[in-house]
Amino acid sequence: NSAIQSTTKNEGGTAKNDGTIKIGALLPKSGVYASLGKNLEMGMKLYFESIGWKVAGKDIELIVEDTEADPQVGLRKARKLIDQDQVDLLTGTVSTAVAYAIRDEVDKKKMPFLVSHAGGNDLTRSKRSDYIWRSSFSSWQIGYSLGQWAYDHIGKTVYIAAADYAFGREVAAAFKEAYTAAGGKVVGEVYPPLGNNDYSSYLTTIKNANADAVYAFFAGSDAVKFVQQYEQFGLKKEKKLIGSGWLVSEDVRKQQGNAGVGTIASIFWDYHLDTKENKAFIAAFEKKYNARPTIEALEGYDAAKIIAEALETVGGDASDPDKVVEAISNVQFVSPRGPIQFDKETHHIIQNMYIIETNLVNGQAENKVIEVIEKVKDPGQ
Amino acid sequence: MEKDVILHVERISKHFGGLQIIKDVSLSVRKGERIGMIGPNGAGKTTFFHLLAGDLLPTGGKIYYKGREMTNMPNFKRAQEGIVRTFQKNNLLNELTVLDNLLLVLQRKRGMANVWFKPRNARRAPALFAEAEHLLETWGLKEIANERVKTLSYGEQRQVEILLGIAMEPDVLLLDEPTAGMSQAETTYIVQLLHQLPKDLTVMVIEHDLDVVFGLAERMIVLYDGYILIDGTPDEVRGDERVNEIYIGKGKTVGAERL
Amino acid sequence: MLNVYNMNTFYGDSHVLHNVSLTVEKGKVTVLLGRNGMGKTTTIHSIMGMVPAKTGKIVLEQTEIQDKTSFQISRLGIGLVPQGRRIFPNLTVKENLMTTYRPAENGWTLDQIYAMFPRLKERESSMGGDLSGGEQQMLSIGRALLTNPKVLLLDEPSEGLSPLMVQEVTEIIRQLKQQGLTILLVEQNLAMALELADFVYILNKGAVVFGGTPNELDIHVKNKYLLLSS
Amino acid sequence: MDIIAAQLVNGVSYGMLLFVITCGLSLVFGILGVLNLAHGSLYMIGAYVAYTLTTQLFENFWLALLIAPLIVAVLSLIIELILLRPTYHLGHLSQVLLTFGLAYVIHDVTSIIWGSDVLSIPLPSFLSETLHFFHQEFPAYRLFVIVAGVVLASCLWFVQEKTRWGAMIRAGLSDKEMISALGVNIKLVFTVVFLVGGYLAGIGGVIASPILGLYPSMEFQTLILALVVLVVGGLGSIAGTFVASLVVGIVETFGRFLVPELSLFLVFALMAVILISKPNGLLGKQVIKH
Amino acid sequence: MNRQVFIGIVAVILLIAVPFFFSLFYLNLLAEILVLAIFALSLNVLVGYTGLVSLGHAAFFGIGAYASALLAKEWSPQFLLILLASVLIAAAASAVIGLFCVKVNGFYFLMLTLAFSQMIYSFVHQSTTITGGSNGLSGLPSPMLGTIDLSNPVFLYYSIVLVFVVVYIVLGLIVKSPFGHVLIGIRENEMRMKAMGYNTALYKYIAFIIAGAIGGISGALYSNLNGFVSPNDVYWTMSGSVLIMVLIGGAGTMIGPVLGAAFIVILETIVSSYTTVWTMIIGIIFILFVVFMPRGLVGFARLFQKLAAHRLPISQKGTKPLVNNEANQ
Ligand SMILES: Nc1ncnc2c1ncn2[C@@H]1O[C@H](COP(=O)(O)OP(=O)(O)OP(=O)(O)O)[C@@H](O)[C@H]1O
Numbered sequence A: 001n002s003a004i005q006s007t008t009k010n011e012g013g014t015a016k017n018d019g020t021i022k023i024g025a026l027l028p029k030s031g032v033y034a035s036l037g038k039n040l041e042m043g044m045k046l047y048f049e050s051i052g053w054k055v056a057g058k059d060i061e062l063i064v065e066d067t068e069a070d071p072q073v074g075l076r077k078a079r080k081l082i083d084q085d086q087v088d089l090l091t092g093t094v095s096t097a098v099a100y101a102i103r104d105e106v107d108k109k110k111m112p113f114l115v116s117h118a119g120g121n122d123l124t125r126s127k128r129s130d131y132i133w134r135s136s137f138s139s140w141q142i143g144y145s146l147g148q149w150a151y152d153h154i155g156k157t158v159y160i161a162a163a164d165y166a167f168g169r170e171v172a173a174a175f176k177e178a179y180t181a182a183g184g185k186v187v188g189e190v191y192p193p194l195g196n197n198d199y200s201s202y203l204t205t206i207k208n209a210n211a212d213a214v215y216a217f218f219a220g221s222d223a224v225k226f227v228q229q230y231e232q233f234g235l236k237k238e239k240k241l242i243g244s245g246w247l248v249s250e251d252v253r254k255q256q257g258n259a260g261v262g263t264i265a266s267i268f269w270d271y272h273l274d275t276k277e278n279k280a281f282i283a284a285f286e287k288k289y290n291a292r293p294t295i296e297a298l299e300g301y302d303a304a305k306i307i308a309e310a311l312e313t314v315g316g317d318a319s320d321p322d323k324v325v326e327a328i329s330n331v332q333f334v335s336p337r338g339p340i341q342f343d344k345e346t347h348h349i350i351q352n353m354y355i356i357e358t359n360l361v362n363g364q365a366e367n368k369v370i371e372v373i374e375k376v377k378d379p380g381q
Numbered sequence B: 001m002e003k004d005v006i007l008h009v010e011r012i013s014k015h016f017g018g019l020q021i022i023k024d025v026s027l028s029v030r031k032g033e034r035i036g037m038i039g040p041n042g043a044g045k046t047t048f049f050h051l052l053a054g055d056l057l058p059t060g061g062k063i064y065y066k067g068r069e070m071t072n073m074p075n076f077k078r079a080q081e082g083i084v085r086t087f088q089k090n091n092l093l094n095e096l097t098v099l100d101n102l103l104l105v106l107q108r109k110r111g112m113a114n115v116w117f118k119p120r121n122a123r124r125a126p127a128l129f130a131e132a133e134h135l136l137e138t139w140g141l142k143e144i145a146n147e148r149v150k151t152l153s154y155g156e157q158r159q160v161e162i163l164l165g166i167a168m169e170p171d172v173l174l175l176d177e178p179t180a181g182m183s184q185a186e187t188t189y190i191v192q193l194l195h196q197l198p199k200d201l202t203v204m205v206i207e208h209d210l211d212v213v214f215g216l217a218e219r220m221i222v223l224y225d226g227y228i229l230i231d232g233t234p235d236e237v238r239g240d241e242r243v244n245e246i247y248i249g250k251g252k253t254v255g256a257e258r259l
Numbered sequence C: 001m002l003n004v005y006n007m008n009t010f011y012g013d014s015h016v017l018h019n020v021s022l023t024v025e026k027g028k029v030t031v032l033l034g035r036n037g038m039g040k041t042t043t044i045h046s047i048m049g050m051v052p053a054k055t056g057k058i059v060l061e062q063t064e065i066q067d068k069t070s071f072q073i074s075r076l077g078i079g080l081v082p083q084g085r086r087i088f089p090n091l092t093v094k095e096n097l098m099t100t101y102r103p104a105e106n107g108w109t110l111d112q113i114y115a116m117f118p119r120l121k122e123r124e125s126s127m128g129g130d131l132s133g134g135e136q137q138m139l140s141i142g143r144a145l146l147t148n149p150k151v152l153l154l155d156e157p158s159e160g161l162s163p164l165m166v167q168e169v170t171e172i173i174r175q176l177k178q179q180g181l182t183i184l185l186v187e188q189n190l191a192m193a194l195e196l197a198d199f200v201y202i203l204n205k206g207a208v209v210f211g212g213t214p215n216e217l218d219i220h221v222k223n224k225y226l227l228l229s230s
Numbered sequence D: 001m002d003i004i005a006a007q008l009v010n011g012v013s014y015g016m017l018l019f020v021i022t023c024g025l026s027l028v029f030g031i032l033g034v035l036n037l038a039h040g041s042l043y044m045i046g047a048y049v050a051y052t053l054t055t056q057l058f059e060n061f062w063l064a065l066l067i068a069p070l071i072v073a074v075l076s077l078i079i080e081l082i083l084l085r086p087t088y089h090l091g092h093l094s095q096v097l098l099t100f101g102l103a104y105v106i107h108d109v110t111s112i113i114w115g116s117d118v119l120s121i122p123l124p125s126f127l128s129e130t131l132h133f134f135h136q137e138f139p140a141y142r143l144f145v146i147v148a149g150v151v152l153a154s155c156l157w158f159v160q161e162k163t164r165w166g167a168m169i170r171a172g173l174s175d176k177e178m179i180s181a182l183g184v185n186i187k188l189v190f191t192v193v194f195l196v197g198g199y200l201a202g203i204g205g206v207i208a209s210p211i212l213g214l215y216p217s218m219e220f221q222t223l224i225l226a227l228v229v230l231v232v233g234g235l236g237s238i239a240g241t242f243v244a245s246l247v248v249g250i251v252e253t254f255g256r257f258l259v260p261e262l263s264l265f266l267v268f269a270l271m272a273v274i275l276i277s278k279p280n281g282l283l284g285k286q287v288i289k290h
Numbered sequence E: 001m002n003r004q005v006f007i008g009i010v011a012v013i014l015l016i017a018v019p020f021f022f023s024l025f026y027l028n029l030l031a032e033i034l035v036l037a038i039f040a041l042s043l044n045v046l047v048g049y050t051g052l053v054s055l056g057h058a059a060f061f062g063i064g065a066y067a068s069a070l071l072a073k074e075w076s077p078q079f080l081l082i083l084l085a086s087v088l089i090a091a092a093a094s095a096v097i098g099l100f101c102v103k104v105n106g107f108y109f110l111m112l113t114l115a116f117s118q119m120i121y122s123f124v125h126q127s128t129t130i131t132g133g134s135n136g137l138s139g140l141p142s143p144m145l146g147t148i149d150l151s152n153p154v155f156l157y158y159s160i161v162l163v164f165v166v167v168y169i170v171l172g173l174i175v176k177s178p179f180g181h182v183l184i185g186i187r188e189n190e191m192r193m194k195a196m197g198y199n200t201a202l203y204k205y206i207a208f209i210i211a212g213a214i215g216g217i218s219g220a221l222y223s224n225l226n227g228f229v230s231p232n233d234v235y236w237t238m239s240g241s242v243l244i245m246v247l248i249g250g251a252g253t254m255i256g257p258v259l260g261a262a263f264i265v266i267l268e269t270i271v272s273s274y275t276t277v278w279t280m281i282i283g284i285i286f287i288l289f290v291v292f293m294p295r296g297l298v299g300f301a302r303l304f305q306k307l308a309a310h311r312l313p314i315s316q317k318g319t320k321p322l323v324n325n326e327a328n329q
C-alpha cells in the first residue's frame, strides 16, 4: 500500500490476515519508566496466556513497541503499529505526554486505543475521543479520593509537596480541591523538579511550617528519596505523611527500608487487597514470574482482559473500529482491584479507591487497606 | 604632529601583573620609513608589536595612527585600517592549504568576505585566484600552494607567515623576526623581495640576523629592558658601545655574522 | 656513538628521507645543514622516534633504537632541543625544567641552568607560553640538558636568539663537547655551525649529498646546496 | 535564624555531595582533557556494584566502599587501553561519540544485570542516625559525606600541587609528542590518571547513591550535574571544582528555600551567569594561548 | 552539467517519487528524517564549519516548534506564514542568546549553550498555561497551504521536501562562499583570522543566528508534521542526539548531517522494534564508528570512492618535489 493509495482512498479497510488479531502496545522499555513498561507487559502476557493467546477462535498477536516515554518516539511507533503492522487495537502508554501526542493520530485513523496507564485528566475530558478509553485511573481520582478522609482522620492543615510535572500538579490540585472543600487548609505547596536529587532544602522548609500533615505525590526513585529523607530529617515524628499510593507502592517500599511505615495513601489497588480475584491474580503472577506484581502489572492484566472480552463480544471481527469501541464500553467485571466498568460519557473507568496504611509486618513494611471508597467516577470536566 | 607621521606612540607602557615590560615608550614613525628593531631577548620587542597591532592593550599611554587615536581599537580593526603584523611564532591556519590561507586574506581585501551565495572558486572569482597565483609565484611558494600548512617544514611555514602579512597590502607592516628559521638561501631571496616593497609602505622589522636588519633599515631602534635605548641611524647603532655590550657581544662586528 | 643506516621516512605516502646514513661520533659536534624543507627536522624526529623511520637502522652505542618509542629513546640518553622550541605553554618556567628532570651524577642541575641563563631565573614562575621567543629557546635548551643526555640533538638552537646569546650558546655547546657530550646540530646560522662543527652533512631533497669536515665544504657545495646562487 | 543555619548546613552537605560526584570528572576531563561522557556510567557501576556487595555479599558498607571503586578502576583501565588510547589523536568530537556510545552500552548492560527497578543502598546503623543541632535534625550520613568530600579534596590537591604528576599531565595535554621525547611515558601517565578518575567515579557512586538512589538513567543525570559543577569551577583545577561544588550546593539549597518555583532553572542560570562574567569558570586556568 | 548538480537532481526526483512507492509509515519516517536533517544541517553550520560545538541547539528547535504550535493555535493555520514567523522568532532568540555565547570558547561554549537551552526547557516545562508543561501542546490544527489542507500526509511531505531542498541549497551555497570560508578560517585559527582583519566575533554571531534560525525552521516543521510539541523538543537529549547525527554523518560536510539524521532515525526505529537492548546496539555502533571510520559516514564514502577509483588516498605529496625554490635558482 503506497502512501498515495492510502491517502486517496477513504476507507483504509483493506483485507487483513483474518487468522490473527494484532494488538499494539506502546510501552516504555528504556529510560526512567522502563520498569513500569515491563510490568505492564508482564501483566498483559499473564492474562493472554491464561486464555491461551486465543480469542473468539483467533490468535492474539501482541506487538510491543518502545516509546522511551518520549512523545516523538511514541508517535513514530504508533504510526508504525497502525500503518505498517496494521494492528487492530492499541493499548499502553505510561507517559501522559505520549498519550496526548498520539491522540489525534488515533482519532483520525479510527484506531481503538485502550489507555492502560497514562493518567492525565484531559485524556478523558477535553481530549476525549470516540476511540480512546481508559482502564487505569485519572490523576483526579488519585488526588481527590484522599481529601475528605484526610480532613476527617489526619488533621486540619497540610503542606503539599509534589513532583513538578503535569501529573504531579494535577494530583495535588485534585487533593487540594477535595481537602479544602472538606474544610481543611493548605498552608503551603512546593513542587520539586521531577528526578530531584536532594530534598533537604524543601524538607527543612516544610519542617518549619505549621502543618499537621504533608501530602506528597512522588513516584519511583523520587518516592524512595523523598520518603527516606523525610524520615532522616526528622519530619516523620512531627507530621503525618500522606499521599498517593505510588509513594509506598510495591516497587519502592522495600527500598525505603522502614522509612515509609506510617504513611497513609490512596490508590486503586493494593497487593494486600483481600478479595478472591486479587488472590488468584497474585498467585498466578507469582507463579509465572516469581515476583510480586506491581500496580502496573495489574493494569496490564486488566487491559488485556478488557480487550479480550470486547473482542469476544464482536466475535473476533475487529474490522469495524466503532463496533470494537462499543464492545469495550460495555465490558465490566470484577477485577483484582474490585468491580470495574466504563463511564460511557467520559470513557473513563469507574472503580473503587482504597485508603492504605503502611505497617510493619514481620520486620517488613507492608500496606494494609483501611478504607474503601466505592465507585469513584471522574467528573469528566 | 608632522604631516607625514603615520604612527605616533606616546608614552605607552605595559604591565603583566607586577612586571613592567614596556616602560613609557614614545616613538614617531614617518610614512615609508624602514625601521629595524633590535634588543636583547625579552627586551619587549614582540610585546611592543602586540601593542601596535592591538593584540594587547597598553596599560598606559596613547597610540595615534594617521592622526587619529587608536589606543583601544581592536586588533582586527587595525588590520583593516592597514596596520599588519606577522608573528614570531608561526600562527597559521594549519589544516588549510597555503592557497586557502592566502585567499582568506585576499577575499577580505577585495571586499568579498561578505559574499554569501556565490561559491568561491577559480571559475567564479578568477581575479582573486589570479592574484593569489601571482603572489605565490613571486614569493616562490607556488609548488606548495596546495599543501596543507601543517605538512610544511618549519622554514616553509615561516615564508607563508610573511606572505600573508604582505598580501594584506598594509600601510604599516610589522615583521617579527621574518627570517628566523629560514635558510640562508631563502633569507637572501626574501630580503630581496622586501627591498622591492612599495616605497610608501612603512616597515618595522624585528630581527636578530644583523645582516638582514642592517640591510633593510634606514633607522634603528634598540629596545632594552622595556625602553628605547637608542633611536638613530644604523651607523650610530653600529658604533655604540652599549649595543655591543648588551646585544651584539664582544669581538663581533656587524657583517661578520655570515661567511 | 649514534649511527644511522639507510633510513627512509615517510609522511603518509610522501617519501621524505631517502636512504639517509649518518655517523655521529662520540664527543664530537656533527652538523646537519640544508635548505628549508630538505628533511633535517625529519631526520632528527626519526632518530628520536617521533616520526618512526619506515626502513633503516638507528644504533645508539650498541643498542638498536629504530623500533623504540620516543620516551624509551630519551631514557637511553638522547636529549632533544626541538625546532620551534615547543615549550609547554601552560607550565611555569620551573615546571618546564623540572617535570622531565633526570638527575645524574655530575650532571646538570637546576641551579646550573639558572646560572647559565639568568633570565630564566628571573622569570621562574612565569608561564612558559608568556616568555619571549629567545627566552623560550633558552628554556628549551635548559630543559633538554636537565634530562642529562649522552647525545644531544639540537634543531636550530640559535633561532630567535640575540647575537650575544648565540655566542653564549655556541660557547655552551663547545663546553658540552669538551665534557664528552655527543652532539648532532642542525643550524641555519652557518657561522655558528661551522665554528663548532667537527663533521658536516648536507641534506638535499631528503638525501645526504655531502659528508665531510668543514674544510672540505667548499664554495661549490655551498653554492649548490646552501646559498642562493642565482 | 535557625532555619537559615540549617539550610546552610544542608547547602554545604549538598555541595560536598556534588564534589564527591564531580571530582573524578574534574580529574579526567578538567585535567586530563578526556571528554568522558561515560563518566556517569562508571559512577553508576560503582553504585550498583556497591548495592550488590551490601545487599547480597557482605552486608558491609565499608567493604563496599573499598571494593566497588576498585572494580570500577579496573573497568576504566580496560576502557582506556582498548578504546581511548587508540583514539586520543582523533580529538574531542570523536571522544564525544565514543564515550557516549560506551555510556549507551553500559546503560543496557547494567539494566540487564540489575534490572530497571529503583534500588537503594542500606547504610551501617550509626550512619543512619539523625543528629540534632540548631534545633533541627540532620542525618549523620550527610556529615560523613562532608568529611569524605574534604578528605578527597585534600588528597587530590596534594597530588596535583605537590607531585610532578600535575605538571606532566598538563605538559602532555599541550604537546604529547614533546613530553615523550623528554622521556616521559605519557601514555602510561594518561592510563594511570584515567584509572584514578574511574576509581574516584566509583567512590562517588558508592558515597552518593545512598542519598541519590539507584535507578535507570541515573548516569545521565549525574553526568549533567557533574559537568555543570565542573565548568562553574573551571577546567583544570581541583580547587575550582571544590569551590564550585560549595557555591552550587549553597546557591541551590537557598534557591529552593527562597524561590522553590525556580528550582529547575537555578543551576543553569547560575552556570550561565558565571560563564558570562567569567568565561573560564570561577578558578579555571586560562586556555592555552599563542 | 556538473556531477553534483546531477546527483542533486536525481535525489530530488527520488524524493518526489517516494509517496508513489512506499507506505504511509515510511513516508512519515522520511518526512521526519528530512526535518531532523534540516536540524542537523543547521547545527553543522556551528559545529562543522565554525568550530563551535553546541549542546543547546534544541533551544532553537524547541522555540521554532512551540512558536509554530502556538501561532497555529492562536493565529493562523497558514503553513508558510507560521513557518516564516517561527523562523523570525527563533532568529530573534538566537540573536539574544548568541550575544552571550559567542564570547566564550570551546567546552565553555558547549556548556553555556546547554545552560540557555535548559533554562528555556525549564520555562517550557513549568509555564503550564502557555506551553502545556510536561504534557506539551497537542491537538494542533492541521496546517494549510493556501487552500490546500496539509493534513494529508502526502502534501505535508511535499512541503517538507520543498523546504528541505531550499535549505540545503542555501546552506550549500553559503558554506562554499567566501563567507563560508571565513567561518572555516575561524574554526582553524581565530587569532589569525583577527590578524587578517576579520571581526571574528561578528562572524561567529552571524553563524549562530543562521544556525538558530534554520534550527527554528526544522522545529516548526516538526510541530506541523507531528501535530504536537513537547518539552522533549527543548531538552538537552535532543541537543545531544542532533549533535550525534552531525558527528556520525561527518561534521563539516553538507551531506554528512543528512546521512547522520537518516542513519540515527532509521537505526533507532528499526532496532528498537526488534530488541529491548537497542541502546546497547546503537552504542556499539557509535564505538565502531569512531574506531573504524572516524570521519563519519561521509569519510567512509570518500574512502570507498577513492579505493574504487584506484587512486592513492589523501595526500598527493609523493609526486611533489621536495624543494620549493628551484624556480629561484
Ligand atoms: N603575557 C605575559 N605575561 C607575563 N610576562 C610576559 C607576557 N608576555 C611577555 N612577557 C614578558 O615580557 C618580556 C618581553 O617579551 P617579548 O616577547 O616582548 O620579548 P622580545 O623582545 O620579543 O624578545 P625575543 O627577542 O626573545 O623575542 C619577556 O621577559 C616575557 O617573559
Ligand SMILES: Nc1ncnc2c1ncn2[C@@H]1O[C@H](COP(=O)(O)OP(=O)(O)OP(=O)(O)O)[C@@H](O)[C@H]1O
Pocket: B150, B151, B152, B153, B154, B155, B156, B181, B183, C011, C014, C016, C034, C035, C036, C037, C038, C039, C040, C041, C042, C043, C083, E317, E322
Ligand atoms: N607532518 C608532515 N606531513 C607531511 N609532510 C611533512 C610533514 N612535516 C614535514 N613534511 C615535509 O617533509 C619535508 C621535510 O621537512 P623537514 O621539516 O624535515 O624539513 P627541514 O629540513 O627541517 O626544513 P626547515 O629548515 O624548514 O626546518 C618537507 O617537504 C615538508 O613539507
Ligand SMILES: [Mg+2]
Pocket: B045, B046, B047, B088, C132, C133, C134
Ligand atoms: Mg620577540
Ligand SMILES: [Mg+2]
Pocket: B153, B154, B155, C040, C041, C042, C083
Ligand atoms: Mg626543520
